[in-house]
Amino acid sequence: MPVCRAAGKTLQLPNCTEEWSGEFTFIQAADCQLGMEWTVQQSEGFTNTTWKDRYQDSTWDYEIEWCRKFVDTINSMETKPVFAIMCGDLLDAFPEQWPKVRDRQYTDFQEIFENLDFPLVCVCGNHDVEESPTRKSVERYRSDFGDDWFSFVCNGVFCIVINSQYYEDPQFVPEIATEQDSWLDEQLKIAKSGKYKHSVLFQHIPWFLKTPDEPKVYYNFLQPLRETMLRKFADAGVSKIFCGHYHRNAGGWYNENMELIVTSAVGLQQGEDRNGFRVVSVSEKEINHEYVELENIDEETK
Numbered sequence: 098m099p100v101c102r103a104a105g106k107t108l109q110l111p112n113c114t115e116e117w118s119g120e121f122t123f124i125q126a127a128d129c130q131l132g133m134e135w136t137v138q139q140s141e142g143f144t145n146t147t148w149k150d151r152y153q154d155s156t157w158d159y160e161i162e163w164c165r166k167f168v169d170t171i172n173s174m175e176t177k178p179v180f181a182i183m184c185g186d187l188l189d190a191f192p193e194q195w196p197k198v199r200d201r202q203y204t205d206f207q208e209i210f211e212n213l214d215f216p217l218v219c220v221c222g223n224h225d226v227e228e229s230p231t232r233k234s235v236e237r238y239r240s241d242f243g244d245d246w247f248s249f250v251c252n253g254v255f256c257i258v259i260n261s262q263y264y265e266d267p268q269f270v271p272e273i274a275t276e277q278d279s280w281l282d283e284q285l286k287i288a289k290s291g292k293y294k295h296s297v298l299f300q301h302i303p304w305f306l307k308t309p310d311e312p313k314v315y316y317n318f319l320q321p322l323r324e325t326m327l328r329k330f331a332d333a334g335v336s337k338i339f340c341g342h343y344h345r346n347a348g349g350w351y352n353e354n355m356e357l358i359v360t361s362a363v364g365l366q367q368g369e370d371r372n373g374f375r376v377v378s379v380s381e382k383e384i385n386h387e388y389v390e391l392e393n394i395d396e397e398t399k
Contacts, residue, residue: 098211099211103243103244108218110179112179114251122179125377126363127183127184127342128222129183129187131160131206132155132156132189133364139155157189167374177215178376182258182339185224185300185341186222186342187222190202193231193233220301231270254294256297285330295336298337298339299338303348307349334354337357338357340357341362344362344365370388371391372390
């Protein structure tokens with residue numbers, strides 16, 4: 098099935114209804130990042146920069162294998178997910194620095210994921226628009242993948258997708274960042290209206306890794322922006338925030354009603370976890386989730 102493309106800040110998924118229609122599952126994953134394994138190996142864990150001279154000839158055989166296994170695994174699940182969502186860093190090559198490498202990675206990405214038996218929703222990550230997005234990099238992403246922020250409804254669940262890089266570094270695209278923020282406020286009004294059974298948020302960079310008051314590191318957001326946004330989401334009734342970026346599993350609770358979940362990578366790991374994805378089970382009263390390793394597929398998960 099072709100990878101989904103949002104347009105007009107909305108996405109229509111097949112086999113999804115506006116109203117609650119019973120329990121269902123979806124797959125949340127992150128950081129397939131075709132090309133990262135080569136970069137880490139050649140840079141010896143980012144300790145040198147000589148790899149950049151050879152990046153035009155980089156390969157991503159490991160990521161192709163991991164992504165194909167991901168596709169095969171979830172296609173074979175007995176309880177069929179309604180959709181899958183990849184929370185950012187779809188490709189490794191920055192679009193302005195290495196456009197030709199990105200072209201090759203993009204082609205392989207599309208060829209792999211079109212074999213999914215159900216829709217794949219894409220979320221924008223830092224590698225997808227540069228660490229400091231520009232109008233050019235944003236336009237490139239939108240040309241390849243569609244809108245970089247949008248909402249959709251699946252069986253009575255309101256889903257909001259944002260581009261977290263506009264909160265991390267909007268210096269070159271302040272107008273675009275402001276546009277997203279205004280749009281987000283309108284979406285949170287919908288979430289707060291109580292029209293839907295659940296409201297969930299998908300993004301790449303997590304607001305925090307373990308606790309809302311932890312120090313700033315590369316993988317989370319600065320205060321006071323962090324607290325401002327978390328309070329805004331909680332006040333609107335968002336119950337789950339699904340993220341990636343960390344290449345490890347993490348997460349925690351902002352308050353008793355809102356959980357932030359950080360899912361490790363389909364691609365290269367940077368901690369003790371193994372490549373995997375998250376199975377999210379939605380019932381009328383609650384949302385539960387379980388991380389499943391690609392090398393450890395339990396029959397109970399099928």
